[in-house]
Amino acid sequence: MTRMEALFLALAGVTIVGATGLAGAQTRPAPAAAAAPSGEALFLGKCGYCHLEGGTGTMMLERRLGKGKALLGKRTDLPADYVKAVARNGLNSMPTITRVEVTDAELDRIAAFIASKKKAGGK
Amino acid sequence: MSVELPPNLSEAAFARAMSAFSTVVGRQWVLDSDEDRTTYIDPYAMGDGLNHAASAAVAPASAEEVQAIVRLANEHKVPLWPVARGKNLGYGWASPAMPGTVVLDLGRMNRILDIDPKYGHCLLEPGVGFYDLYNYLEENKIPLWMSIPGNAWGSVMGNALERGLGYTPYGDHATKICGMEVVTPTGDLMRTGMGAMTGSKTWQSYQHGFGPSWDQFLVQSNFGVVTKMGLWLMPAPEMTIRVKVELPKADDIAWAIDELHQLRLNNVIEHPFVFGNFMHDAAVVSQRSEWYDGKGALPDSVAQKMMDHFGIGWWRFTLGLFGHEGVVKAKADVLRKAMEPHLGKPLEFEEWRRGEPMDKSAARRPSATALQIVNWRGGRGGHMGFSPVMPPDGQLAHKQFRAMKARFEEHGLDYYTSFTMGHRHINNVNLLLYDRDDADMTGRARALFNALIADAKANGYGEYRTHLDFMDPVAASFDFNGGALHRLNETVKDALDPNGILAPGKNGIWPRAYRKGDRA
Numbered sequence: 097m098t099r100m101e102a103l104f105l106a107l108a109g110v111t112i113v114g115a116t117g118l119a120g121a122q123t124r125p126a127p128a129a130a131a132a133p134s135g136e137a138l139f140l141g142k143c144g145y146c147h148l149e150g151g152t153g154t155m156m157l158e159r160r161l162g163k164g165k166a167l168l169g170k171r172t173d174l175p176a177d178y179v180k181a182v183a184r185n186g187l188n189s190m191p192t193i194t195r196v197e198v199t200d201a202e203l204d205r206i207a208a209f210i211a212s213k214k215k216a217g218g219k
Numbered sequence: 220m221s222v223e224l225p226p227n228l229s230e231a232a233f234a235r236a237m238s239a240f241s242t243v244v245g246r247q248w249v250l251d252s253d254e255d256r257t258t259y260i261d262p263y264a265m266g267d268g269l270n271h272a273a274s275a276a277v278a279p280a281s282a283e284e285v286q287a288i289v290r291l292a293n294e295h296k297v298p299l300w301p302v303a304r305g306k307n308l309g310y311g312w313a314s315p316a317m318p319g320t321v322v323l324d325l326g327r328m329n330r331i332l333d334i335d336p337k338y339g340h341c342l343l344e345p346g347v348g349f350y351d352l353y354n355y356l357e358e359n360k361i362p363l364w365m366s367i368p369g370n371a372w373g374s375v376m377g378n379a380l381e382r383g384l385g386y387t388p389y390g391d392h393a394t395k396i397c398g399m400e401v402v403t404p405t406g407d408l409m410r411t412g413m414g415a416m417t418g419s420k421t422w423q424s425y426q427h428g429f430g431p432s433w434d435q436f437l438v439q440s441n442f443g444v445v446t447k448m449g450l451w452l453m454p455a456p457e458m459t460i461r462v463k464v465e466l467p468k469a470d471d472i473a474w475a476i477d478e479l480h481q482l483r484l485n486n487v488i489e490h491p492f493v494f495g496n497f498m499h500d501a502a503v504v505s506q507r508s509e510w511y512d513g514k515g516a517l518p519d520s521v522a523q524k525m526m527d528h529f530g531i532g533w534w535r536f537t538l539g540l541f542g543h544e545g546v547v548k549a550k551a552d553v554l555r556k557a558m559e560p561h562l563g564k565p566l567e568f569e570e571w572r573r574g575e576p577m578d579k580s581a582a583r584r585p586s587a588t589a590l591q592i593v594n595w596r597g598g599r600g601g602h603m604g605f606s607p608v609m610p611p612d613g614q615l616a617h618k619q620f621r622a623m624k625a626r627f628e629e630h631g632l633d634y635y636t637s638f639t640m641g642h643r644h645i646n647n648v649n650l651l652l653y654d655r656d657d658a659d660m661t662g663r664a665r666a667l668f669n670a671l672i673a674d675a676k677a678n679g680y681g682e683y684r685t686h687l688d689f690m691d692p693v694a695a696s697f698d699f700n701g702g703a704l705h706r707l708n709e710t711v712k713d714a715l716d717p718n719g720i721l722a723p724g725k726n727g728i729w730p731r732a733y734r735k736g737d738r739a
Contacts, residue, residue: 145350145372145587152591159506159594184254189593189600191262191312194305195250196278196326 135209139169142198142206146190156189168210176207183207222256223272225298225319226733233274236295236321240277243287248327251275259305259322261312261687263593263601265653265661271314271687273300276322282400282408282446288323289444290406292720298733299323300722301444303345303377308370308590309604309650310381311687316724317733323444326374332447333423336361340397340423340451345376349585356452363452364582366390369493371585376448380438382684384639384646387582388489388541389453391641393438398422400447401437404716411437414449423449439684440708441722441730442715458547459581460540461569464558465532471561472534472620476638476645477613478557479536483640484611487540487553491646494536495637501525502592502635502652516628539581544572592635592652599655603664603688605671606648607680611640622674623649630667632660646683672696687724694727709734 133141146153147168158166165171180203186192198206209215224233241249250258251274259276261268277299279285292299298315301323305313313322329346334355341363343352349371356363366385368378379392389395398412409415411433414422426434437443466475475494482488493499511521526533538554540547555566571580578584593600609619616638627634632651639646649671653664668689675681676696685693697704708728712719719730729735 146590150588152588152594155588155591156594159597185257186262188598189262189590192258192260194258194276194313194324194326195255196248196276196324197304 133205135205135207135212136169136215138198138202138206139209142193142202143168153190160188170215171210172213172215174210176204176211179207179210180204222274223269223319224274225296225321226317228296228319232295233297236291236297237275239291239295240288243284243291244277244279248278248280249275250278250324259313261314263309263312263603264314264655265601265603265664265688266655266658268312268314270318271311271316272318273313273315273322274319276313276324278324278327280327282328282402285323285325285328285402285444285446286406286408289402289404289720292321293405293718296718296732297321297720298723299444299720300725301325303374303380304348304372305377306370306373307377307381308373309602309686310684314687316687316690316722320723325444325446328446331355334361334363334452335423336363338424339363339454340449342398342423342447342449343376344447345374345445347375348373349375349378353585362455364389364455365452366392366395367583367585368392369589370587372587372590375450376445379448379450380445382439384491386490386492386537386539387453389451390491392450393435395451396434396438396448397424397426397451398449399434399437399445401433401443401445403443404718404721408446409443412449423451439726441725441728442711444721453541455573456541456543456547457573458542458544459571460547460551461537461571461579461581462539462554462566463537464535464562464566466534467526467532469533469620470617471532472638473613473617474561475534475613476611476616476640478561479640480611480613482538482554482557483642487550487557488538488640489541490539491639491641492536492538493637493639493648494534496635497522497526497529497531497533497535498633498635499535499637500531501529502595503588504529504591506597507595507633508597515631517633541581592650595633595652596654598657601653601655601661603651603668603686604648604684605651605668606646606683606685607671607675607678608683609645609647609678609680611643611645616645619647619678623647623671626667626670626674630663630670632664632667647680690724690727 154166183193183203237249237251255276256273259273261271277288279288298320300315300320302313304326315322325345327346328344330344331347333342349367352375353365364387366387366389368383368385379396382393384390385392398414400410402408412428413419413425415428437445510525511517540550551568559565569579593602609615624634635650635652637648639648651664653660672692681696682693694705712728713731716730719732723730723733
């Protein structure tokens with residue numbers, strides 16, 4: 097398992113209420129990920145289903161644009177507005193992402209992360 | 220983009236309804252921009268998908284908000300289409316059957332409410348995905364295993380409510396449902412099974428309750444909005460064995476299904492599994508243009524080249540054995556005796572024991588890689604499943620395979636199939652892969668789908684699940700005694716949902732308000 101995958105698996109996007117006992121009998125706060133996660137963390141949690149190593153989005157991008165542009169999390173050539181437009185409108189076989197799945201505020205952070213030229217692994 | 224409004228509703232009345240919904244969920248969770256509507260269109264439809272365009276979506280955060288929305292929908296006569304995470308891939312995505320319906324998106328309700336390691340069950344809200352539950356079990360080292368479908372992007376609850384399948388002994392997901400909380404079509408809140416008792420200690424332990432049992436009545440139906448669902452989880456086994464089998468010849472299906480049926484019927488193999496043709500894997504790891512760019516279906520000679528290249532058989536399947544070591548090893552012997560004389564070589568078992576890396580086990584991690592099949596033709600690829608239920612008989616399966624393959628070829632589409640083995644049945648899941656922007660191809664795909672419905676009916680087979688486009692004809696194929704089941708469904712629908720608010724047209728069940736011939 098790669099570091100990216102490990103991070104992805106560690107990012108449960110859900111709120112956990114009770115781990116044992118009867119429903120609702122025990123409560124504990126949501127994990128830290130729920131409190132304003134970074135663009136990178138959101139990318140891993142929301143886009144990681146398809147856009148990590150071996151993912152279906154990575155495979156599609158590699159076929160279309162070559163290996164160098166396959167991993168979305170390492171791209172530095174995509175403007176934030178383009179990323180947002182693709183997420184909401186889909187592209188080729190990539191489906192659309194609703195505002196329930198990724199809010200506008202979250203998409204802003206994800207798009208800023210993808211557009212950033214300074215992220216780890218960027219060229 | 221013009222807005223498709225619900226039938227019988229003016230623009231002003233629709234705007235008043237959206238405004239009323241806003242008072243419950245807040246303006247930001249009434250999703251009625253053009254961009255929002257676009258996100259709810261089926262991205263894999265045959266064509267543009269606008270025949271199922273939603274007018275808006277509304278996203279409540281609690282059962283109480285669902286109740287309030289449902290009551291307002293009754294008051295304003297606005298139809299609602301509930302979705303859990305809306306990832307019903309190949310069957311319509313989050314789109315409603317009737318254009319103009321408002322999607323009731325439950326994705327914000329995403330709490331894991333309870334997991335009980337001792338009794339092996341959980342209680343979930345609709346928005347909990349397979350990855351979410353898997354991660355939670357792993358991180359907390361809870362010794363329970365999930366059953367995960369081929370594409371794990373979706374909701375655990377939504378998949379079970381559509382009778383989705385996974386590949387562990389708990390893989391027939393609808394049968395593992397135990398207790399629900401439900402908002403009725405008029406906005407009441409009820410709990411099914413033992414949960415109907417206030418303070419019940421066995422809501423997730425006993426499926427049937429007292430008196431009529433209503434859980435299955437809420438599966439593939441439009442009789443309520445499920446806001447919580449209990450689900451049984453499998454105790455982590457001591458050991459598993461996994462074995463991958465390749466069958467080189469297309470006609471091997473006849474003997475194989477007979478042997479595999481005996482193994483399933485006698486509980487040697489206790490899980491559903493995909494008995495799929497070479498396309499299952501070839502369409503993930505390669506594209507059609509790498510092999511063939513001619514017109515018509517993929518020729519057999521090209522298919523053979525693909526199989527030779529990847530070193531795979533015409534048919535492929537993976538079997539698993541789960542449980543205590545002594546039981547697993549005893550079953551492995553039975554498996555060898557059944558399969559090896561046909562194969563002419565030993566089965567190659569991969570063993571896993573508790574504590575070892577899960578990648579070696581007979582269970583799978585969540586993955587969305589299977590979605591790669593939509594890229595088989597490139598461009599805007601689409602897919603749709605045609606999935607009749609048939610008996611697990613070798614000769615019938617052989618006949619079905621030959622007839623289906625001929626039908627696909629007649630319509631110029633590549634034959635992608637699986638004979639997914641249940642306990643006493645086969646879900647014959649066939650995927651139609653097409654380029655959404657090629658009108659000729661989608662036309663042929665639609666003609667093929669209609670031909671397959673008729674063929675299945677003639678054989679006495681009906682679909683277990685279908686895409687929005689075909690819910691009415693598939694429902695009509697269940698026609699015993701002039702469609703007595705359909706009459707009952709609609710009688711119940713009208714009694715429970717007098718305004719026809721919940722999911723009009725779901726699985727062919729139309730409320731009076733929108734029934735053909737009854738529309739005002």
